[in-house]
Structure formats: C-alpha cells, structure tokens
Amino acid sequence: MTLRTFTFEPYRLPFRQQWRSAAGGLDQREGWLVRLEDDYGGVGYGDCAPLPGIGTEPPAAAAAALVQWQQRFRGLEAATALEALNDAASFDTPAARAGVESALLDLLARRNGRSLNASIRGCDCRQRVRVNASLGSLGPHTADALESALEAGFQVLKLKIGLAPASQEIPLVQALCRRLPAGSTLRLDANQAWQEGDARSWLDALAGLPIDALEEPLAQPSAPAWAALQARAAFPLALDESLADLPQAALFDGTVRRLILKLPRLGGFLPAVALAQRFAAAGGDCIVTSSLESACGLLAAAHLAAALGGDLAHGLATAEWLATDLGAPPPVAAGYLPLPAGPGLGFQPFATPA
Ligand SMILES: O=C(O)CCC(=O)C1=CC=C[C@@H](O)[C@@H]1C(=O)O
Ligand SMILES: [Mg+2]
DSSP states (O other): OBEEEEEEEEEEEEEEEEEEETTEEEEEEEEEEEEEEETTSOEEEEEEOOOGGGTOOOHHHHHHHHHHHHHHHTTOBHHHHHHHTTSGGGGGSHHHHHHHHHHHHHHHHHHTTOBTGGGSTTOOOOSEEEEEEEEEEOSTTHHHHHHHHHHTTOSEEEEEOOSSOHHHHHHHHHHHHHHOOTTOEEEEEOTTOBOHHHHHHHHHHHTTSOEEEEEOOBSSOOHHHHHHHHHHOSSOEEEOTTGGGSOTHHHHSSSOOEEEEOHHHHTSHHHHHHHHHHHHHTTOEEEEBOOSOOHHHHHHHHHHHHHHOSOOOEEEEOGGGBSSOSBOOOOOBTTEEEOOSSSBTOOOBOSSOO
C-alpha cells in the first residue's frame, strides 16, 4: 500500500477574540491541512501549524518543507515515509514535520483499526485526559470567566500574566485565588515577560497561594537563574517556548521540573513521546498544550496527552477560541476531554470550513 496523494491546503482561522499574552496578540491562526491517501483509499490527516513565537520555523520554511516531502513521498510505503522523517534535517522545520508525521500515523493507525495513541509502544492509553480552562489574559473580565470555568467543572485555570505592571496584576491574582474553592488552582503563564528581579517579586507574592505552576517567567532564562527561581517556589516553574535556550542538561538534572510539550515545536508525536519519557525518567512532569491550532492539530495533541498517561491537566481546551474550524474539535466536559473512540486521530474535515 503506497502513498498516492499528498495535499496540503492552506487554512486561516480567526479567533473569536484576540489571544493576548506577554508575547503579543494573535487575531487568527494559519497553517496547512496535510492529507495523505494510499492506493487502497486509506487517508490520514495532519496539521502543519507554524508559529515562530512558540519556537517553530517561519511559515515560508514550513511550506517549502511540505513541498519537499510531497515530492519525496510519492510512491513510498507509509511506514517507509515515516522512517524518512527520522532524517535530522526534518527537525529544522518542526511544524512541517509534525503535520506530515501526524498524517502518516493517522493513516497507519486507521489501517490497523487502532486509535493513534494506542498504536504507540508503552502507551498508557487514557480514554480521556484532564484539561485546564484557558481563560486568556488577566483583566477585568477574568473573575467572571473564572466563575464560568469553575461551574463548567474545570479545576485548573490558566491565565496569561505579564501584560501589565506587577503592581496591577499581583493584587488581581491574589483576589482570584481567594475565590477558588478547595482543590482548584491557577496555572500562570508569563511568556518570558520578566527580568530576574520581577520574577522573584512575583514568586514571593504568590507564596502560599493555590498555584499549580508558572510557565516561562524569564525573558533571558539560564540554568542557574532558573534553578535559583525554582528554589524560591513550592510549585513547578514550567519551560515552554524557551526550551532551546537552556542547555539540554538542565532538562535532565532536576533543574527543570515541568516541561510544556507543543507538537509543532517538537516536530511531532514520536519525538514528543521520546522527550517526555526521558524527562519523566529524570523526575519531571510534562503538560501537553495545544498551539491554538485547528481541530486536527488539537486532536493530535490530545492523543499525545493520552499516550503520556497520568492525571495532570493539559492545555487542550482551546477550540472555543476559534471562530471557525476545519472539523469538529474534541468536546470538553467537566474538565475532561474524551479521546475519539474510533481508529486513528479521529479527525474528519468539514466539507467546507464551519
Ligand atoms: O495551555 C493552554 O491552556 C492553552 C495553550 C496556550 O496557553 C498557548 C498556546 C500557544 C501560544 C501561547 O500563547 C500559549 C502558551 O504559551 O502556552
Ligand atoms: Mg506557555
């Protein structure tokens, strides 16, 4: 069974409202829907969703890589094509690699009648994964959004901070913490907003509060600065977009306690699983988050979270932010995202984008 067609359709999905973080604002998400078909009519889908701000290649480089894979895969068996992705150069364009790998894994898993995560060796294969609410950036409406998320059953609520001076934001965060019922926590993401002194002040102000974790506190992270900050906090500091800025050793010597996994940055499902297993063996924990991409990419991220097992909340409740989508996103209920029951990724494109 060889690959017969390889297409990639550009998409542009506007957000319902601007996605704001200390790294800037996003009004829409763009990428390509990769579709593979073999000569027996088997299909597979993947989302190529570059976003340089999260550590991927620029869109033009992703598009060029897709053209290359398209030529290279013609007439290849899917399993052989998957092996070709082991080429080190494929990681120069990780978002393209992630989209193509997803389409191949989807096609192969569907062929075997197995769910994508279940086709991974050593997988814990959860039927559902716990997710955090993505409340967006801290502002005057956050208290209402927090109440709605709690009513909907979320226990971990993620907020973007670092968009305004600490003197404004810290009292707001402290007030939100006072509204949280027992067992609920805030997950904060500063997206590299701070110098070391600002980060220290924040951690001191957060001491004793129900904080799940803090992502990306430092504008210029280094291993010693990260270790010193972590020593100040009872909760984990999480490494996300600055993954490439810290030496690899810091990942495996206990300096970093939590790692955020985003498929377009890591090059796809298989490299993400390998990294997560190594990181977990070194005592750290991993959270999978969406990259605010289409339902196709979100499903791939959900399968990754399911494959990792555990009961931490993952950042996958982002479909609501998009005004339109390429297919039905996985539903979220009572703070959980159930994995699609059928084989493969479980993605079915709408005939025309909704
Ligand atoms: O983790 C979540 O709940 C949602 C995903 C999310 O927060 C992000 C996705 C993409 C870009 C970023 O602004 C942001 C992040 O930094 O984690
Ligand atoms: Mg983050």
